[in-house]
Structures are given as structure tokens and as C-alpha cells.
Amino acid sequence: MVCCDKEVPIQERGQFMKKVIRLTINDKDYEVAVDPNQTLVDLLRYDLGLTGTKKGCGMGDCGSCTVIMDGRPVNSCLVLAMQANGRTITTIEGLETHEGLHPVQKAFVEKGAIQCGFCSPGMILSSKNLLDKNPKPTEEEIRTAISGNLCRCTGYQKIVDAVKSVGK
């Protein structure tokens, strides 16, 4: 039992032990040592070099860090790397195959749904997840599915058009 009631200030806290986690990212198995306070987005970008996942607000508001974890799109800035232990992750790098771009990626290019591109990885993953579960979504379903992904360029219309064109 620890009996001291005083909280240790952050600056005096030593380095907490790294722990080894195993996870599958884009069908590839990884074993990495991560810090307790490391987020999944930082693990992907800084340790594994998967910089397709963008880091925007870091607060779960913008959706640019969207990845698909165990079949559900999530904000990877709000997931600790250690919470991703044993999980299956799909990032934007996992969509393209030897046959070329994923149909959703193609549609985004063709419909002009990509402008600056910063929201695109998250936007495409949210859209792909919707289409996997619901191949013919209504406009409202599309708008709801991407409501956690902010885009400051397109006004969303071209993105909705792109997702609709895949759903046809």
C-alpha cells in the first residue's frame, strides 16, 4: 500500500517505463515499445513513419487523425498507444493496393473532393467505413458519417458527391 497522499508534480516525475505493445497496422504486425503518455497518432507518425495520418487539433474536434481501429473510425489523438495494444488499425496508407487507389480515393480525386488535402486521409477513412457497412448511403447518412471530419476548403459538397458516386 502506498501511504503518501501528496501528488508528485509532473516535472519531478521520472520517466515512466515504456511497455511493449503488439498491433496490426494495414495487415502488417508490429511490436513496438511505447511511452504511457504517447498517443496512437504520435506512434503512427513519429515512430512508424506513417505520416499519412494527419495531426490537427489534438483534441478530437477536427478528425484529421482518423484511423479505423477494430472496424470503427476513431480520433487517434484521443487513443493512447497502449490502448491500441492488440488492435487492428487501418490508416490511409493501407487503402491503396497493387491495383491502384481505393475506389473512394479515386472518387475523391475525380470529383475534386481533395483540395489542400489535410482532411483527406480522415475524410476518406470515415467514408470508406460508411460504404463498407452501407454500400448505398443517403446524402444524410454520408453527411452524418463525415460529421467528425472538418474540411475548410471544399464546403463538403464535392466530398459528398464523391462518396455518392462510389455508392452508386
Add this chain to the structure above:
Amino acid sequence: MLLPKFDFLEPATLAEACEIMAEYRAKAKVIAGGTDLMVNMKRKLISPERLVSISRIEELKKLDSSSNALKIGSCFTAADIASSELIETKWGALCAGARALGSPLIRNLATIGGNLVSARPAADLPPPLMAYGAKVVLKSSSGERVVSLDNFFQGGGLTEIAPDEILTEIRIDAMQPYSGAGYSNLGVRSACDCNLVNVASFILLDGPGGRIKNAKIVMGCVGPTPVRAASAEKLLVGETPTDALFAKAGEAAGKECKPRGFAESRASAEYKKDMVAALTEKTLAVAHRQAMEQ
């Protein structure tokens, strides 16, 4: 923004989690979905020395509807609630609350337990759960207690939970015949937004097409905790439900609530009062429609 330093513990069982909380108490924080806790930690509002993750404890992710009552594990996510057919048909106001919460990305992580424990004044799940008369189970290494949500919230971010307790389950009684509930929220945007006002209403009729036997109206965003509109509830009981009655109840609820003004809130007090009235009227109509269908 970076997270402060902390150690991360991931117990496999509830008993183990309770032991850890008993040992570290206020120096540890329970993490489930983490969508609220992580943001507060990044903003350096709190910096627990240890995070105790309960999201891998299987018994906390269960939904049990045997005996017609509902028992929801605290790690059941908002997305799980939003997509549950059972919850949609029987406890529609809770489903509406879950669908209004955050964004799809947040809903996939955020849990029902977390939405209660974080005790945000604008949270989406407390009003519908209070309207249904829900109770929460708080467990610690020395036992468990069941607390009604009416007595759970103590202030903004403050609850009845002791430092060594873990919220493990939410219990809702079986829906009585001729009862129904509605939930509605208002924000500037339709997703990823903090509510300006939210209201849940519940009514029980004394028979098909009968009078109102019991009514509950819970208003959010008009104080540090969700509050009941007692005057509006009183006005409804014993009356025959009509649109005019619901409008009168809405007016009473709007008059009764005491929201803070612009300086400390996202909308003026006058606007909030008007919107409480409108949402009360609207949710009562939804509740009545559901009560008639049952």
C-alpha cells in the same frame, strides 16, 4: 498538445481495478473511452499520476435486458447505444441522446459511464437517463452501492463517486405500459458541438388515451448539473395530454430554470429560457406519442 507524464495500468478484471483504485485513490484516474479525460489532461487541467484503463474488462461492456429492465455496462459506447435496436424501440430518448453526442469518431470511443462521470453540464446522456429514473452502480474493493442519478451529480465535473470507486453499471427500470420519453438538444452545429440547451421528458399515462399519471422533465445546460422542472411536472400530473398543455408545461419549465447569461455561458439567459420552453414542449409531444403507441 502533449500529455503530462503518467503511468498506465490495464487491469484484466474489475476486482483488480478496484484494488488499484483503493491503493492510489485520488492520485489515479479511471480511463474508459478517454475522450473527455485526455482532452482535460492535454489542457493540463488534471494530471493524475496513474491512469487505470477499464476498457478491456469484458463485464463492463455488457448489455443485459433480461427481466425487461436494462443494465448497461459502463464501458458500453455511445455508438453501441446509438445502434442498439432494443434501446431505440424501448428507451428511445437514451438512443436520441447517444446519437447527439459528439461526432461518429467520438461516439466510437466515448462510453456511457464516462459521459456520467465527467459530469459536464451540457452532456447528452444525463437528461434522458434521469428522465428514465436511472441508477448507477458504484463499486470499490470494500463493496458496492447503488445511487439514483437524481443524487449523483454534485456540480460541474463533480459527482457522488468516491476516489476509490468505479462506476460499473447503469440500471434502468422496465418501461411501464403507456409511458414514453423524448430527448432533444440544441447547439450551434449539428455535430461536434457543445449543447446550448438540452431537455428530456418522460410521461406515464393512466391508460390508453388517459390522463398523465407521472411526468419528469430534466433540463441540461441551465446550471452546473441537470435539473428537474418541478413546476412543469406538477402542472402535467392529473391532466389530459394536449398540445396546449405541453406548451404550458414548456412555459413553466422555461420560467423555472435559472441559466447563467452570456458572460459565463454560450448563450444569453433569455434565449436559453425560451429554448428550454420549446424543447420541453417538443420532447413532451414525442414522449406522449410513444406512450400512446405502447
